[in-house]
Amino acid sequence: MLRDKFREFSRDTSSIGQERVDGVNGLADALIAAGHSENATVAEWKDGLNEAWADLLELIDTRSQMLAASYELHRFYHDARETLAQVQDKQKQLPDEVGRDLNTAEAMQRMHTAYEHDIQALSAQVHQVQEDAARLEKAYAGEKAADIRRHEQAVSEAWAELRGSSQGRRRLLLDTVDKFRFLRAVRDLLLWMDGVRLQIEGQERPR
Numbered sequence: 001m002l003r004d005k006f007r008e009f010s011r012d013t014s015s016i017g018q019e020r021v022d023g024v025n026g027l028a029d030a031l032i033a034a035g036h037s038e039n040a041t042v043a044e045w046k047d048g049l050n051e052a053w054a055d056l057l058e059l060i061d062t063r064s065q066m067l068a069a070s071y072e073l074h075r076f077y078h079d080a081r082e083t084l085a086q087v088q089d090k091q092k093q094l095p096d097e098v099g100r101d102l103n104t105a106e107a108m109q110r111m112h113t114a115y116e117h118d119i120q121a122l123s124a125q126v127h128q129v130q131e132d133a134a135r136l137e138k139a140y141a142g143e144k145a146a147d148i149r150r151h152e153q154a155v156s157e158a159w160a161e162l163r164g165s166s167q168g169r170r171r172l173l174l175d176t177v178d179k180f181r182f183l184r185a186v187r188d189l190l191l192w193m194d195g196v197r198l199q200i201e202g203q204e205r206p207r
Contacts, residue, residue, distance in 0.1 A: 006067055010060050021053045069139065073148075076132045080151040083125045087158040090119050094165055098173060102180035109173045116166055126159045 028046040032039050093115070099105030133152035137145050 006064065010064055013060065014057065017053065017056070021049065024049060072132075073136060073140075073144075076129070076136055076148065077151060079125070079132070080129050080155055083122070083129050084151075084155050084158055086122055087126070087155065087162050090115075090122065091158070091162050091165060094162075094169060098176040099180075102177065102184055105173065105176045105180050109177055112166075112169060112173055116170070119162060119166060122159070126155055129155045 025046060028042050031042050036042060095108075097108065099108050130152055133148050136148050140148060
C-alpha cells in the first residue's frame with residue numbers, strides 16, 4: 001500500500017538524513033570553533049543546510065498527512081458501501097409469511113427475535129459510518145463533502161427503513177400470535193361447552 005511504503009520511506013529518510021545533517025553541523029561547528037578564516041561563510045552554509053532540511057521534513061510530513069487523509073477517505077467509502085450492502089441484504093431477508101396457525105406463528109416470532117439480534121449487530125457499523133462522515137465532512141469541502149454526505153445518507157436511510165420494517169413485522173407477528181391464541185381459547189371453550197351439552201343430553205330426562 002502506498003501509505004505504508006511512504007511511511008517506511010519517511011522513517012528511513014528522516015533517520016539517515018538527520019544523521020548526515022548532524023554530521024555536517026558538527027563539522028561546521030568545529031570549523032567555527034577553530035576560528036576558520038571563512039567562519040561567516042561556513043555559518044551561512046550551515047544555516048542554509050538546516051533550513052533546507054527543515055523544508056524537506058515539512059514536505060515529508062505534508063505528504064504523509066495527504067496520504068493518511070486519502071486512505072481514511074477511501075476506507076470510509078469502502079465501509080459505507082459494505083455496510084449499505086449488508087443492510088439491504090437484511091432487508092431482503094425479511095419474509096412476509098406470518099404463519100398458518102399458532103405453532104408456526106410462534107416459530108416465526110422466535111426466528112424474528114434472532115433476526116433482530118442479527119440486525120442489531122449492524123448498528124455499530126452504521127454508527128461508525130455516521131461518525132466518520134461527520135468528521136470527514138469537516139475536512140473536505142464542495143463536491144467531495146457532498147459525496148461523503150450522500151454515502152452517509154444512503155446508509156442512514158436504508159438503516160431506518162430496515163429498523164422500521166423489522167419493528168412492523170414484530171408487531172404483525174405479535175398480533176398474529178395473539179389472534180391464534182384467542183382463536184384457540186375460543187375453540188377450547190366451544191369444545192368444552194359441547195362436552196357439557198353432551199353430558200346434559202346424555203343424562204336421563206326428568207319425567
